[in-house]
Amino acid sequence: MLAESSLDSEENKLFQELIIGSKELEKFSLAKAISLLEREDSPAKRARLFPMLAAMGLSESKGYTIGITGTPGAGKSSLIGEICKHFLSVDSNQSLAIVAIDPSSNVSGGSILGDRTRVILPRRENRVYFRSQASQLELGGVNPYTYHVIRYLRHFFDYVLVETVGIGQNEIEVSLLTDYSFLVMQPLGGDQVQFMKSGIMEVPDAFIINKCDEEGLANSSYHLLLSTLEFLKDVLPNQKLPPVFKTSVVKKLGIAEVWNFVASKPQRKDSQKEIIYQLEKWVRNEYGRYGVRIFKSMLAEENNTNLSYENLEMMFLHKIGN
Ligand SMILES: Nc1nc2c(ncn2[C@@H]2O[C@H](COP(=O)(O)OP(=O)(O)OP(=O)(O)O)[C@@H](O)[C@H]2O)c(=O)[nH]1
Ligand SMILES: [Mg+2]
Missing domain, CATH: 3.40.50.300 (P-loop containing nucleotide triphosphate hydrolases)
Structure with missing residues (x-):
């Protein structure tokens, strides 16, 4: 347990460094953070990285x-x-x-x-x-x-x-x-x-x-x-x-x-719609039609209209028992 949390804190430190570097638009940090997001095992990392961005005042x-x-x-x-x-x-x-x-x-x-x-x-x-x-x-x-x-x-x-x-x-x-x-x-x-x-x-x-x-x-x-x-x-x-x-x-x-x-930044699309679309696509790939049914009922029964991608993803994983 202890070893795990020290690993986590090590990783948090790395994330923080990557974010600081990315903020400077430094190519190495950007590339490294992106490679991390492109890895198969990234959902768990992503769930920590994105909230950290928000916590560091980035939007x-x-x-x-x-x-x-x-x-x-x-x-x-x-x-x-x-x-x-x-x-x-x-x-x-x-x-x-x-x-x-x-x-x-x-x-x-x-x-x-x-x-x-x-x-x-x-x-x-x-x-x-x-x-x-x-x-x-x-x-x-x-x-x-x-x-x-x-x-x-x-x-x-x-x-x-x-x-x-x-x-x-x-x-x-x-x-x-x-x-x-x-x-x-x-x-x-x-x-x-x-x-x-x-x-x-x-x-x-x-x-x-x-x-x-x-x-x-x-x-x-x-x-x-x-x-x-x-x-x-x-x-x-x-x-x-x-x-x-x-x-x-x-x-x-x-x-x-x-x-x-x-x-002139013509009007943006509805970002919540984009989040739901992307999540549903992921759910369909990972869990098929059964997953999509659960995902849709989750959206219908709770007021999730303003939740972030990671929050909705976690909620879904919890519902489906992962
Ligand atoms: N005559 C002319 N040729 C152009 C113009 N823009 C691009 N080209 C040529 O069209 C070819 C294809 O250009 P790319 O920019 O690679 O096209 P692309 O759409 O990115 O191609 P893919 O990534 O392979 O889908 C190249 O030989 C360019 O030099 C233009 O305005 N006029
Ligand atoms: Mg091209």
Whole structure:
């Protein structure tokens, strides 16, 4: 018993150090804390780490999170690279973290990730932090730990950008993971048809048509997308047309517009809904339909509307007898 508690206090000390380092946006501490959250045995550690963040006066609501999704090769990483450069040149007091879910990392077995992305960042710049995460799916689905990694980062960074490859279902996933989500498309049609078919055009909060290197092509793509969205207006949230941006990484066009829009922090999603969604997903994976039934009845019978992820998780584990 004694040995256990001394182990615990050792670990608490480590957590505290990692949090202090993370607060300084120090890359080593951030990386170490994230690795901890990505480990299979992390629920118990997480249940101690997150309350410690709150006890040290840090709040999850500091960071604004943005999802960037879209088909492979649409230019998401290149765009994020440009956004970073722009960000560093304009927002001198703010910080930005990028989490890229890298589909190719399966091949590398989770070792050196992110070599496929083209985000080249100044090494000594602490205001920008880049983290690549292995995907669970061949085509780049969100990792089960992504949510917690984002939650951790948003205690320290003003903005957290999340890049995932869109293959239909992923847009829904990333839109529930972030405050605001963009779908990046290539000009002229192909992508739009694909997204319309998969019925997810109504999921992203805004659209970016990238590779608008040439004005004529940019405008025709823009109008094509607008008329597609107009056609779908009835199923769009609030029957309102979402913002559409045109960018070219090659010509450096539209980047400032996208960033200014992000920096205006368009309305956040309901974070409690996000917590319930993420927890239910975890419960389904771990305990199947039986677990989900217990989880739902737990939510219905008690007034749990404002509880944190960890509190709800603990309550569920208690109910299910773990
Ligand atoms: N012409 C043109 N090419 C671009 C533009 N943006 C990106 N590209 C190119 O498109 C290719 C794919 O870019 P990435 O940034 O890797 O695309 P991605 O969407 O991150 O790709 P995945 O992560 O593999 O899904 C690269 O060869 C880029 O140089 C652009 O605005 N114009
Ligand atoms: Mg990429």
